[in-house]
Amino acid sequence: MAKRKLVELAHARSGDKGDLVNIGLIAKKPEDYAILVREVTAERVKQHFEGVCKGAVERFELPNLGALNFLLHEALDGGGTVALKADPQGKTYSTALLRMEIDA
Amino acid sequence: MIRIANGQGFWGDSLQAPVEQIRRGPIDYLTLDYLAEVTMSILQKQRARDPKAGYARDFVELIARVLPDLKDRRIRVIANAGGINPMGCRDAVLEAAARQNIKVKVATVTGDDITDRLDQFLKRGIELKNMDTGEPLSAIQAQVERANVYFGAFPVAEALSQGAEIVITGRVADAALTLAPMIHEFGWKETDWDKLSAGVIAGHAIECGAQVTGGNCQVDWETIPDLADIGYPIVEAEPDGTFCVTKHAGTGGRVTVASVKEQLLYEIGDPTQYITPDCVADFTTVHLDQAGPDRVRFTGIRGRPATNYYKVSASFTAGYKAMGSLVYTWPDAYRKARAADQILRRRLGLLGLRFDAIRTEFLGANACHSIPAGEPSHEIEPHLPEVVLRVGVRSENRAAVERFTREIAPLVLNGPPGVSGLGLGRPRVDEIVAFWPALIPKTEVRPEVAIWPSES
Numbered sequence: 040m041a042k043r044k045l046v047e048l049a050h051a052r053s054g055d056k057g058d059l060v061n062i063g064l065i066a067k068k069p070e071d072y073a074i075l076v077r078e079v080t081a082e083r084v085k086q087h088f089e090g091v092c093k094g095a096v097e098r099f100e101l102p103n104l105g106a107l108n109f110l111l112h113e114a115l116d117g118g119g120t121v122a123l124k125a126d127p128q129g130k131t132y133s134t135a136l137l138r139m140e141i142d143a
Numbered sequence: 144m145i146r147i148a149n150g151q152g153f154w155g156d157s158l159q160a161p162v163e164q165i166r167r168g169p170i171d172y173l174t175l176d177y178l179a180e181v182t183m184s185i186l187q188k189q190r191a192r193d194p195k196a197g198y199a200r201d202f203v204e205l206i207a208r209v210l211p212d213l214k215d216r217r218i219r220v221i222a223n224a225g226g227i228n229p230m231g232c233r234d235a236v237l238e239a240a241a242r243q244n245i246k247v248k249v250a251t252v253t254g255d256d257i258t259d260r261l262d263q264f265l266k267r268g269i270e271l272k273n274m275d276t277g278e279p280l281s282a283i284q285a286q287v288e289r290a291n292v293y294f295g296a297f298p299v300a301e302a303l304s305q306g307a308e309i310v311i312t313g314r315v316a317d318a319a320l321t322l323a324p325m326i327h328e329f330g331w332k333e334t335d336w337d338k339l340s341a342g343v344i345a346g347h348a349i350e351c352g353a354q355v356t357g358g359n360c361q362v363d364w365e366t367i368p369d370l371a372d373i374g375y376p377i378v379e380a381e382p383d384g385t386f387c388v389t390k391h392a393g394t395g396g397r398v399t400v401a402s403v404k405e406q407l408l409y410e411i412g413d414p415t416q417y418i419t420p421d422c423v424a425d426f427t428t429v430h431l432d433q434a435g436p437d438r439v440r441f442t443g444i445r446g447r448p449a450t451n452y453y454k455v456s457a458s459f460t461a462g463y464k465a466m467g468s469l470v471y472t473w474p475d476a477y478r479k480a481r482a483a484d485q486i487l488r489r490r491l492g493l494l495g496l497r498f499d500a501i502r503t504e505f506l507g508a509n510a511c512h513s514i515p516a517g518e519p520s521h522e523i524e525p526h527l528p529e530v531v532l533r534v535g536v537r538s539e540n541r542a543a544v545e546r547f548t549r550e551i552a553p554l555v556l557n558g559p560p561g562v563s564g565l566g567l568g569r570p571r572v573d574e575i576v577a578f579w580p581a582l583i584p585k586t587e588v589r590p591e592v593a594i595w596p597s598e599s
Contacts, residue, residue: 043285050361050401054410057275057580063408065401067362078274090514099414101427104404108414116502120181121461121577123502123535133361 060129152352168391197228209537241354250307253540295420299323343382357396369395506531
């Protein structure tokens with residue numbers, strides 16, 4: 040197994056709900072979904088966004104779409120209208136997640 | 144089969160998209176989503192200045208522009224353009240139609256505005272607790288600007304069954320705009336949970352406009368054809384709850400299983416429990432297949448009974464904020480920007496200004512991807528051609544935020560060199576409107592449907 044960046048295996052989209060960001064992570068090839076399930080755990084995502092996501096990270100599986108959905112709680116500096124961020128709605132958290140290195 | 148198009152993913156989306164949806168191919172219904180949470184507050188401010196305002200004026204201009212086409216092609220329109228003044232929106236649409244000597248039946252769906260009833264609810268022990276924090280609404284009651292319930296699709300379907308050609312709503316769930324024509328056309332019942340869930344998921348797929356047809360799509364983005372003429376989405380719905388998502392032939396963009404998956408995962412929580420006013424949809428039951436070019440078929444969707452609650456969104460004022468930016472150039476762009484940030488913070492401290500939050504970001508270095516991106520490497524950093532310093536502050540104290548806005552421009556002359564003010568002028572102070580999500584028993588509120596001109 041070699042280290043690979045998630046961007047090689049997956050695509051993603053993120054959005055906001057209050058102070059929460061969700062990131063949908065989708066395997067580009069169906070056979071890679073199992074790798075995402077194994078490697079991209081809630082703990083690893085929490086670690087990846089350490090200092091950004093101040094609450095818990097939840098993970099949900101959508102095997103029918105070859106996708107995982109992550110909920111990052113307390114991740115938007117108070118939420119879309121309150122946040123002082125350049126990305127107050129977490130739109131770019133999707134590509135930020137794709138920076139993660141995994142064993143694949 | 145019926146064709147339901149989306150021509151607007153949010154207020155501020157393409158003005159041309161709904162026109163293209165009407166003129167470039169067959170559709171039966173045109174849905175337009177204007178209301179983000181923040182939009183309601185903007186509309187509230189507009190109505191405070193003008194009692195006839197408080198709705199999406201873009202919608203009235205659109206209808207004035209396309210009404211003859213709508214009539215010719217027998218297309219019915221469903222829009223949440225009513226905002227906080229659906230009756231005002233209706234009047235404006237009827238006036239626009241009268242100016243063209245066109246008769247049109249316009250319905251409103253109202254009853255979602257519970258702003259004036261909050262006191263009464265709280266007195267009766269309906270606490271409207273924040274769904275995220277558990278706090279009762281009474282904690283911020285003095286700051287509340289307004290509160291609206293999200294209604295479902297059935298009142299909109301009722302408006303259609305009364306013959307409305309244009310349905311104007313206040314707050315309804317986004318997906319309800321798409322589900323309503325299916326209920327109306329196919330006679331779906333309030334207990335058809337699987338079919339209702341299919342309609343909700345169809346609505347979710349198209350409610351953000353071109354975000355499902357190749358816009359903001361990461362897969363092979365550079366090869367997506369003609370984004371300048373991107374086609375907005377169309378649902379081709381069948382009575383059994385299956386449907387396809389597609390777009391008009393000859394338009395740009397791309398509808399693939401991959402583009403659809405991205406949109407399905409947009410702004411959802413637990414995928415097995417997508418709670419709407421009409422049902423609880425299960426996104427893990429969706430089966431997708433590429434049924435043809437730019438055509439994705441959805442089958443297998445299952446759902447469960449609706450809950451006994453409507454969602455409420457209350458908005459409340461939460462202080463002030465301002466953001467200022469300066470751009471620093473090579474050499475040492477990043478170091479200069481960081482130095483300027485330190486100088487600015489020191490000055491704010493010397494002025495005795497206190498903020499609830501100060502945030503600094505360096506655009507061009509690591510602003511959006513922040514910590515996951517890390518610091519620019521030692522090889523790259525000295526060579527960055529430019530870095531934008533962006534500083535934001537937040538405070539209950541408007542004067543402190545105002546004072547902050549005066550401290551940005553001076554840095555061009557009295558701070559690190561090689562800097563420009565981006566031509567932006569002094570930063571604007573914004574009042575912050577925050578949102579309070581809560582639940583209310585469905586028995587407490589009732590949607591009202593009215594139609595003009597009325598039949599009698």
